[in-house]
Amino acid sequence: MRQHLRRETLVNAGLAVLLLAAPAIAAMAGEPFYVTLATRMAILALAAVGLNFVLGLGGLVSFGHAAFFGIGGYAAGILATHAFNQEPFPFGLSGTNQMLVIWLAALIASGIVALLIGLVSLRTSGVYFIMITLAFAQMIYYFAISWPAYGGEDGLSIYVRNAFPGVNTLDPLSFFLICYVLLMIVLAFFATLRNSRFGAALQAARQNPVRLASVGVEPFRIRLVAFVISGMITGLAGALFADLNRFVSPSMLSWHMSGELIVLIILGGTGRLFGPVAGAILYILFEYFLGGITERWQLFLGLILLAVVLFARGGLIGLLAGKVRHD
Amino acid sequence: MSTALIIEQTLNGLQFGVMLFLMAAGLTLIFGVMGLINLAHGSLYMVGAFACAVAAAATGSFWIGLAASLAAAAAAGALIEVTVIRKLYERDHLDQVLATFALILVFSEGTRWIFGSFPLYLNIPQLLGGVVTLPGGLPYPAYRLAIILVGLAVAVGLYLLISKTRLGMRIRAGESDREMIGALGVDIRTLYTVVFALGAALAGLAGALVGPLQSVQVGMGEPVLILAFVVIVIGGIGSIKGAFIGAILVGVIDTLGRFLLPLALGVFLDPSQAAGVGAALASMLIYVFMALVLAFRPTGLFAAGD
Numbered sequence: 140m141r142q143h144l145r146r147e148t149l150v151n152a153g154l155a156v157l158l159l160a161a162p163a164i165a166a167m168a169g170e171p172f173y174v175t176l177a178t179r180m181a182i183l184a185l186a187a188v189g190l191n192f193v194l195g196l197g198g199l200v201s202f203g204h205a206a207f208f209g210i211g212g213y214a215a216g217i218l219a220t221h222a223f224n225q226e227p228f229p230f231g232l233s234g235t236n237q238m239l240v241i242w243l244a245a246l247i248a249s250g251i252v253a254l255l256i257g258l259v260s261l262r263t264s265g266v267y268f269i270m271i272t273l274a275f276a277q278m279i280y281y282f283a284i285s286w287p288a289y290g291g292e293d294g295l296s297i298y299v300r301n302a303f304p305g306v307n308t309l310d311p312l313s314f315f316l317i318c319y320v321l322l323m324i325v326l327a328f329f330a331t332l333r334n335s336r337f338g339a340a341l342q343a344a345r346q347n348p349v350r351l352a353s354v355g356v357e358p359f360r361i362r363l364v365a366f367v368i369s370g371m372i373t374g375l376a377g378a379l380f381a382d383l384n385r386f387v388s389p390s391m392l393s394w395h396m397s398g399e400l401i402v403l404i405i406l407g408g409t410g411r412l413f414g415p416v417a418g419a420i421l422y423i424l425f426e427y428f429l430g431g432i433t434e435r436w437q438l439f440l441g442l443i444l445l446a447v448v449l450f451a452r453g454g455l456i457g458l459l460a461g462k463v464r465h466d
Numbered sequence: 467m468s469t470a471l472i473i474e475q476t477l478n479g480l481q482f483g484v485m486l487f488l489m490a491a492g493l494t495l496i497f498g499v500m501g502l503i504n505l506a507h508g509s510l511y512m513v514g515a516f517a518c519a520v521a522a523a524a525t526g527s528f529w530i531g532l533a534a535s536l537a538a539a540a541a542a543g544a545l546i547e548v549t550v551i552r553k554l555y556e557r558d559h560l561d562q563v564l565a566t567f568a569l570i571l572v573f574s575e576g577t578r579w580i581f582g583s584f585p586l587y588l589n590i591p592q593l594l595g596g597v598v599t600l601p602g603g604l605p606y607p608a609y610r611l612a613i614i615l616v617g618l619a620v621a622v623g624l625y626l627l628i629s630k631t632r633l634g635m636r637i638r639a640g641e642s643d644r645e646m647i648g649a650l651g652v653d654i655r656t657l658y659t660v661v662f663a664l665g666a667a668l669a670g671l672a673g674a675l676v677g678p679l680q681s682v683q684v685g686m687g688e689p690v691l692i693l694a695f696v697v698i699v700i701g702g703i704g705s706i707k708g709a710f711i712g713a714i715l716v717g718v719i720d721t722l723g724r725f726l727l728p729l730a731l732g733v734f735l736d737p738s739q740a741a742g743v744g745a746a747l748a749s750m751l752i753y754v755f756m757a758l759v760l761a762f763r764p765t766g767l768f769a770a771g772d
Binding site: 202262266267269270275277278282287394402409438441449 | 503560561563568571572574576579692695698699746749750753754757761
């Protein structure tokens with residue numbers, strides 16, 4: 140048991156160092172493309188860590204986290220567009236190109252939407268929950284497509300990457316470091332929360348909601364709080380993703396995105412702290428290498444995914460660090 | 467705005483509704499009997515549409531295409547049931563979601579590989595190419611009317627199959643106690659394959675019927691799949707009756723919403739703005755309806771387990 144935990148810690152540290160060292164070396168070698176690749180890994184990992192709160196700890200299969208990812212992205216896109224065009228919002232608010240403000244807006248916007256979606260969907264469970272979260276995300280997707288004010292189907296460009304005090308965000312490595320540090324902070328938050336009373340209650344709500352209720356803790360509230368936190372983190376990742384691509388489009392809201400986030404967690408290892416990180420690294424590498432060999436890489440991704448689900452449960456971290464402890 | 471227009475839109479809504487029913491019936495049947503959530507159901511819809519388009523182009527007959535679509539979708543369904551789906555019955559929903567999501571990737575890329583990214587076109591069969599005059603003098607496309615009739619016929623057929631035949635008896639028994647029916651000597655594995663293929667054939671039929679109205683292309687099944695989910699969530703997962711009523715409700719509400727909301731908003735907004743806002747709101751309407759249904763009945767209108 141102890142040895143097992145130590146092995147997982149080593150694997151986690153290895154992944155953290157790998158994700159930091161690879162882009163640093165690439166930047167020194169003058170290969171900004173690989174830095175961008177690593178930035179995508181960090182951002183997708185961050186989004187999946189958000190999902191892992193409900194999926195890994197709470198056992199709630201949300202198939203609608205693209206909603207929060209996209210809302211975070213649109214928060215960044217809309218604020219930056221208003222700042223660029225110097226168009227004020229109603230109520231005397233104005234746009235901004237400051238990442239810190241944008242992040243706050245992304246957190247609040249996705250948190251509010253997560254609260255609303257959670258209030259309805261957490262009343263149900265199992266397959267209902269999967270389908271309802273999917274349906275709500277799809278509702279927001281169609282709304283984004285048919286609402287003409289912010290680009291509709293064509294999406295919204297961010298002309299200049301937003302600014303962070305004291306950092307040149309246009310430098311790929313600096314932007315990567317911003318994303319990386321955020322990822323590490325959120326991972327630390329995840330680890331702390333998992334071991335807190337709240338984390339214990341959330342995991343208990345997965346294992347046995349009736350017993351949890353009988354000791355006086357209402358599973359619904361615990362799950363709702365977790366769902367909101369989860370949506371906020373994925374929303375933050377969405378804001379970063381928009382800044383990385385300098386572009387937001389409804390595809391960030393599409394159900395493929397929701398599916399991809401689940402895939403990341405499973406590839407890495409469900410319920411593991413660094414599962415999403417391992418999954419994001421693997422996924423982007425698959426996409427890069429398979430995509431380099433064949434245009435049809437998604438076909439092979441599908442086959443690999445099938446093999447993982449059917450034969451290799453536990454994901455990459457399960458493979459490297461052994462089976463997950465009993466829970 | 468005339469009554470004729472409203473009747474026409476309501477019929478369009480019905481047509482959309484019965485098409486959704488063909489999809490939702492298979493999904494809900496598979497969930498009810500095997501407890502499986504099948505995201506790849508939209509891919510079977512796509513398989514049906516492609517098979518119909520290819521066979522119709524090769525033979526010049528839509529009817530042969532229709533038969534081909536049923537055969538191809540049922541065969542594809544049976545194939546994935548035997549190779550993949552069968553291993554998922556004992557797994558949790560997360561594994562089912564992932565594996566069937568993976569199947570979508572395989573089906574979509576595979577189809578794109580074979581047929582390319584360009585849409586195929588299917589013509590409306592000559593027999594149904596015309597216009598039917600409804601009582602009251604209202605003209606309506608014969609083909610759309612035929613879809614409504616086929617959908618209703620399938621609904622009746624399914625009802626008879628499940629309530630009156632031996633196979634239906636086994637399906638109902640499989641829903642309530644799979645160990646017991648196995649112990650009574652029914653080959654459950656074959657039964658499951660048959661149910662899955664039946665659901666797949668219904669999805670394929672839906673795809674083939676819609677083919678002449680839309681273009682046949684990769685990814686066509688996904689929007690329909692998600693609407694079918696909304697339908698069975700509203701109707702109650704596992705209930706065919708719920709799927710039928712849910713499908714008709716969703717079809718009519720969605721179609722009438724898209725037609726009436728921009729008009730209603732036009733009363734107090736200028737026309738171009740009303741069209742945009744109306745379209746955006748109409749696209750959210752059925753989801754709001756779903757949320758309302760769930761707020762009062764968290765397991766849908768006709769939950770099978772109740």
